[in-house]
Each structure stands twice: as C-alpha cells, then as structure tokens.
Amino acid sequence: MIIPFPGLFYWRNRAKAVPLFLLVASSVLVVGTVATLTGSVLMSVYRANVKPYEAYSLVVSKQAGIPKQITNEIVACEHVEEMVPVLDSKVKVKGLFGTEGRTILAVPEDRADFCLARIGLRVKKGRLPYAGEDGIAIHEEIATAKGISIGDLVGREVNPDDYLWGMFQVTGILTGDVPYGIASLEYFKAQWALDTGELDFAYLVFPREGYRDELNSYLAMLPGNQVLVRNLGTAERQFRSESQNMDLLLWLVNFLVVAIISCAMGLLNTVHLLGRMKEYGLLAAIGLTPTQLVRRAFDEVLILAFAGYVLGIVASKGVLIYIAKWILGPRGIPVSPMGLRALMFSLPIPVMLSVFSFATIGRHLLRLDFISIMEGRD
Amino acid sequence: MITADNLSLSYGQGQTRCLAVNAVSIKVERGEFVMILGPSGSGKSSLLYLLSGLRSPSSGNVFYLGRDLSGMRASEVARIRYECFGFIFQQHFLVPYLTAVENVCMGRKDALKYRARVLLHQLHLAGKEKALPSELSYGQRQRVAVARALVHEPQVIFADEPTASVDSELAAEICDWLRQYCGAGHTCIMATHDSQLAKYASTVYSIRDGHLGSAT
Ligand SMILES: Nc1ncnc2c1ncn2[C@@H]1O[C@H](COP(=O)(O)OP(=O)(O)OP(=O)(O)O)[C@@H](O)[C@H]1O
Ligand SMILES: [Mg+2]
Numbered sequence: 280m281i282i283p284f285p286g287l288f289y290w291r292n293r294a295k296a297v298p299l300f301l302l303v304a305s306s307v308l309v310v311g312t313v314a315t316l317t318g319s320v321l322m323s324v325y326r327a328n329v330k331p332y333e334a335y336s337l338v339v340s341k342q343a344g345i346p347k348q349i350t351n352e353i354v355a356c357e358h359v360e361e362m363v364p365v366l367d368s369k370v371k372v373k374g375l376f377g378t379e380g381r382t383i384l385a386v387p388e389d390r391a392d393f394c395l396a397r398i399g400l401r402v403k404k405g406r407l408p409y410a411g412e413d414g415i416a417i418h419e420e421i422a423t424a425k426g427i428s429i430g431d432l433v434g435r436e437v438n439p440d441d442y443l444w445g446m447f448q449v450t451g452i453l454t455g456d457v458p459y460g461i462a463s464l465e466y467f468k469a470q471w472a473l474d475t476g477e478l479d480f481a482y483l484v485f486p487r488e489g490y491r492d493e494l495n496s497y498l499a500m501l502p503g504n505q506v507l508v509r510n511l512g513t514a515e516r517q518f519r520s521e522s523q524n525m526d527l528l529l530w531l532v533n534f535l536v537v538a539i540i541s542c543a544m545g546l547l548n549t550v551h552l553l554g555r556m557k558e559y560g561l562l563a564a565i566g567l568t569p570t571q572l573v574r575r576a577f578d579e580v581l582i583l584a585f586a587g588y589v590l591g592i593v594a595s596k597g598v599l600i601y602i603a604k605w606i607l608g609p610r611g612i613p614v615s616p617m618g619l620r621a622l623m624f625s626l627p628i629p630v631m632l633s634v635f636s637f638a639t640i641g642r643h644l645l646r647l648d649f650i651s652i653m654e655g656r657d
Numbered sequence: 658m659i660t661a662d663n664l665s666l667s668y669g670q671g672q673t674r675c676l677a678v679n680a681v682s683i684k685v686e687r688g689e690f691v692m693i694l695g696p697s698g699s700g701k702s703s704l705l706y707l708l709s710g711l712r713s714p715s716s717g718n719v720f721y722l723g724r725d726l727s728g729m730r731a732s733e734v735a736r737i738r739y740e741c742f743g744f745i746f747q748q749h750f751l752v753p754y755l756t757a758v759e760n761v762c763m764g765r766k767d768a769l770k771y772r773a774r775v776l777l778h779q780l781h782l783a784g785k786e787k788a789l790p791s792e793l794s795y796g797q798r799q800r801v802a803v804a805r806a807l808v809h810e811p812q813v814i815f816a817d818e819p820t821a822s823v824d825s826e827l828a829a830e831i832c833d834w835l836r837q838y839c840g841a842g843h844t845c846i847m848a849t850h851d852s853q854l855a856k857y858a859s860t861v862y863s864i865r866d867g868h869l870g871s872a873t
Contacts, residue, residue: 280766280767281764281765281766281767282762282763282764282765282766282767283752283754283755283759283763287755288754291755557750558752561750561752561763561764562763562764563735564711564738564746565738565739565744565763565764565765566736566737566739566740566764567735567739567764568731568735568736570732649711650706650712653746653748653750654747654748655748
C-alpha cells in the first residue's frame with residue numbers, strides 16, 4: 280500500500296469528513312426506509328390480491344348464476360382437482376397509504392379446511408364458522424388492523440366502510456401468507472340479495488398440482504358472456520398496472536432528490552479535494568503518474584461514499600425494525616424485510632456523489648501543473 | 658550520469674517572456690556533488706526542474722544515463738523520477754495531516770517506514786516521528802523534507818536550497834551528509850545562494866540570469 284492510504288485524509292480530518300459522511304448516511308437512510316415501506320405496501324397488496332390465485336382460479340357468473348352446462352364443463356376438465364362454490368365480500372383495513380380491501384370467502388363448511396390448506400392458511404385460534412352460522416374467521420393481520428378478536432363483531436352494520444353485508448361474530452383467527460377471511464357459504468346464500476336458485480354464483484377452481492397453466496387455458500375457453508375468469512395472470516397484470524404508477528412516481532421523486540443531494544455532497548467533497556491539490560502536486564513531483572493520482576482520488580471518494588452508504592443502510596435497517604415492531608406491527612401493517620429494492624433506490628446516492636466529485640477533480644488531476652501548484656503560483 | 662545540452666527554459670510569452678535558463682550545457686558524473694551557486698532569481702530552481710525532468714525545456718535536451726528525457730513518454734519520466742531521483746524542494750511542502758514518518762514515505766510503500774525512522778533519527782528528529790508538520794519548527798520540517806528525498810535511496814538527489822531555513826551548524830551537517838551520500842556512489846546536484854557551502858561540493862558552477870558559468 281502506498282502512503283497516504285486512501286481514506287486517511289478523512290480519518291485524520293474527521294471534522295471535515297463527518298458532516299459529509301453523515302449526509303450520505305442520512306440520505307441513504309431516508310431513501311432506503313421510504314423504498315422499503317413503499318415496497319411493503321406493494322407486497323401486502325400482492326399478498327392480498329395476487330398470491331391467492333397461485334392456489335386457485337375464480338370463475339364468476341356475469342348473470343344470475345353459472346349455468347349447469349358450464350359447471351359440468353369445468354368438472355369435466357382433467358386438470359381440475361376441486362371446484363368449490365363460493366361467494367365473496369370484502370372488509371376494509373387501514374394500510375400505510377390509505378385503506379386496502381381484504382377478501383372474505385364464503386365456502387361450504389365441508390370444503391373450508393381444503394380451501395384453507397390450499398391457500399396456505401391455518402387456524403391459529405378459535406375455529407371456522409359452522410354451516411349457516413353468522414360467524415367469520417379472519418386473518419390475524421385483519422384482526423390487528425381492526426383491533427378485534429374472537430367474539431367481536433364485524434360487518435357493515437358495525438362499520439359502514441366494510442362491504443361485508445350484515446353483522447358477523449369472529450369465531451377464529453387465521454394465520455398464513457394470504458390475509459383472507461373465511462365465512463359460511465350457507466349463511467351468505469341465505470342473506471344474498473340475488474336469488475340464483477339452484478345455480479352457484481361463483482367457483483374457486485383448484486388445479487391439480489402443476490397444472491395451473493393448463494387449467495387456465497381451459498377456463499379461458501368458457502363463454503365470456505356467461506362467466507368471468509380471474510386467474511394468476513389477470514391478477515398480476517392488474518397489480519402491475521397499479522403498482523407501476525407508484526413505482527414511476529417514486530423513481531422520479533427519488534431521482535430528483537438523489538440528484539440534488541448528491542450534487543451538493545459532490546460539491547462539498549470537491550472542495551475538500553481541491554484543498555489538497557498541493558498534496559497531489561507533491562505526489563506527481565515524486566513520480567506518480569496522472570492515472571495513479573486519479574485512481575487515488577477515486578478510491579478516496581469511493582471509500583467515503585460507500586462507508587456512508589453502508590452506515591445509512593444499517594441505520595435504515597434499524598429504523599425499519601423499530602417501525603415494524605413498535606409502529607406498524609401493532610396496527611396490523613406488515614413491513615417486509617429490507618431488500619434489493621431499498622439497495623436499488625439508495626445506491627444512486629453514493630454512485631452519483633462519486634461520479635460528480637470525480638468528474639470535477641479528475642479533470643484537474645489530469646492537467647496538473649504540479650510545480651506551479653507547489654510553488655504556490657496557482 | 659546526467660548530461661544537458663544547450664538547455665533553455667522560458668516562461669510566459671510575448672512582452673512578459675522571461676528566459677529563466679539560457680543555453681545551459683552541463684555534464685554530471687556518478688559520485689559527483691555539484692553545487693549551483695547564484696543569487697535569487699538567477700534560475701537555479703528552474704535549472705534543477707529541467708535536469709530532474711520536472712519541467713520540459715523550451716529547447717535543448719537532458720540525458721539520464723544516455724537516454725533523452727524529452728524523447729520519453731511522460732509516464733517513463735515519472736518512473737525515473739520515482740525510482741532514481743530524489744527532490745528537496747525550496748518550499749519543502751509537507752502534507753499537513755500526515756506524521757513526520759508518513760511525510761517521509763509520501764507516495765511510497767508502507768515498508769519504507771523503518772528506513773524513514775532511521776533517517777529521521779540521523780537528522781536529529783528522534784521522538785518526532787509521529788509529530789504533524791504543525792507541531793514541528795521550520796528547520797525540523799526542512800529536515801523531514803530532506804529525509805523524504807532520501808528514503809528510497811535515489812541515484813541522484815536534486816536539492817533546491819536545502820539549507821535555506823536552518824542554522825549554519827545544521828546547514829553544514831546537511832551538506833556533509835549529502836557529500837557522504839555522494840561518496841557512496843550516488844550523485845547530488847544542489848542549488849544554493851550561500852557561497853560558504855561551496856567547500857563541500859566536488860564541482861561548483863555559478864549561475865546568473867540563466868547563464869551557467871564554467872566549473873570550478
Ligand atoms: N512559473 C513562472 N512563471 C514566470 N516566471 C517564472 C516562473 N518561475 C520562475 N520564473 C522567473 O524565472 C526566473 C528564475 O526563477 P528561479 O525560480 O529559477 O530562480 P532561483 O534562482 O531559484 O531564485 P531563488 O533563489 O529566489 O529561488 C525568475 O526571474 C523568475 O521570475
Ligand atoms: Mg529557487
């Protein structure tokens with residue numbers, strides 16, 4: 280290693296380095312945290328609206344019930360493992376940026392366990408509602424978000440924001456990846472305004488293991504004027520078109536903020552580097568080539584920028600753990616662990632800082648008249 | 658070892674043009690201790706810059722071991738400066754945030770630190786190894802700069818007024834020291850305005866308005 284070691288300047292001149300270092304760290308902290316929180320919102324929307332379609336496809340009547348002949352067609356498909364009649368509704372929960380809907384599925388009592396298992400849910404506390412009972416089992420996140428538990432009431436008569444028609448008593452708490460609620464189809468049907476007679480209104484169609492795509496192609500051939508099919512593909516498309524806007528906005532804001540702060544920091548760093556021109560001049564006189572000098576300057580900028588970056592990421596991680604545990608967790612809003620997204624959004628800060636500092640300093644170093652600098656003629 | 662042929666260096670252009678070195682030819686052999694004696698502004702620093710490849714001449718050539726410096730790529734000249742030359746600058750700039758030892762090893766491998774300590778010891782700076790330049794006197798800083806030029810055992814030392822800011826006793830010691838270094842097969846070219854020091858040199862040239870006088 281050649282003396283002075285890169286970074287030694289910042290280490291020995293902490294009064295100069297610390298503000299810059301903390302500036303990098305705090306911007307990374309803010310950007311990383313915001314990116315993770317928005318990522319969490321997207322994740323929770325994904326879990327609620329897309330993930331369930333990994334387990335089933337939904338066939339809904341566009342008229343007053345699904346005709347027997349279509350039902351028979353679905354049953355005849357070799358890729359179908361189970362077809363479960365269903366009615367669905369929604370309750371509202373407070374998310375990070377506004378309210379989000381959570382689906383309640385009403386299924387026949389004897390198929391409820393199967394559906395639960397396939398969707399990836401299990402009963403954590405209490406029980407599923409009995410056939411014809413005005414009960415409901417809800418996911419723990421819905422329960423926490425609404426501040427209710429077993430024995431409490433839920434439904435439009437309790438909270439007019441919920442679509443869930445009537446008043447239901449919570450009989451159980453569910454846990455698992457998909458934040459759903461389960462009610463009794465028999466009870467729903469009795470309350471249902473639309474009389475479908477003998478016909479079912481909608482089906483959850485569960486594919487045989489590994490045959491989801493085949494099933495979906497099959498279901499796509501059902502008459503479109505009679506039924507609507509919602510599957511993983513359509514759910515993903517909708518999710519993407521909704522989340523794209525949010526991500527675009529975020530990138531734009533992020534880009535502006537990052538550009539401004541990194542240019543400001545780059546300027547500060549350039550001032551430090553320009554103040555050390557005599558040092559670079561001396562190194563040049565001793566016999567280091569301009570390329571070596573440029574390398575050294577670049578190493579120094581990188582060390583500072585990425586040390587700040589690492590501190591920012593670590594701090595952001597800490598803040599997120601705190602937020603998850605003490606602020607959002609108790610309100611039933613899950614925070615995803617900090618991931619690639621936070622790194623991606625905040626990485627431009629050290630990169631742009633480095634590029635900016637380097638673009639300014641590099642030019643000087645390549646055209647260094649070191650004798651003039653050392654004699655103080657510059 | 659070093660030969661210069663009809664060297665000239667001018668600064669500026671037109672009206673303000675100034676010929677700092679004027680048609681200088683010189684031949685320095687291995688083991689010689691050459692002193693260039695002249696008043697302020699006579700072109701001593703400029704001549705040393707040319708001979709050491711720190712500046713390119715306006716006309717003329719400098720040869721090191723028979724190789725023409727002006728015919729080389731800048732990186733080759735830099736390499737020769739790095740490995741074979743040592744320079745004591747008139748303004749002995751030290752890097753403010755580095756300790757004495759680190760300043761001596763400036764731009765060089767960590768492993769030279771041991772030799773740097775020995776040199777500082779010989780230059781009566783024992784105990785000041787970890788001092789920052791701001792904690793050293795002017796003369797002490799000068800000595801650190803001397804050590805910096807010597808730490809890699811260069812073939813040729815260029816010394817631009819190395820005794821300018823030290824007392825006469827230390828000045829004598831530094832010259833004695835440089836003379837010993839030459840005795841060991843190295844070469845030294847020193848610029849000074851102090852004719853008292855001429856007795857240490859093996860060859861003395863006088864310089865005036867960029868013209869080099871004959872050797873004595
Ligand atoms: N970068 C420069 N631009 C213009 N003129 C210069 C420059 N450097 C030196 N000179 C001029 O060249 C002449 C010789 O300068 P130089 O520094 O070589 O003299 P010197 O003998 O080293 O003087 P001193 O003993 O004061 O250091 C002076 O007249 C000086 O004004
Ligand atoms: Mg001079």
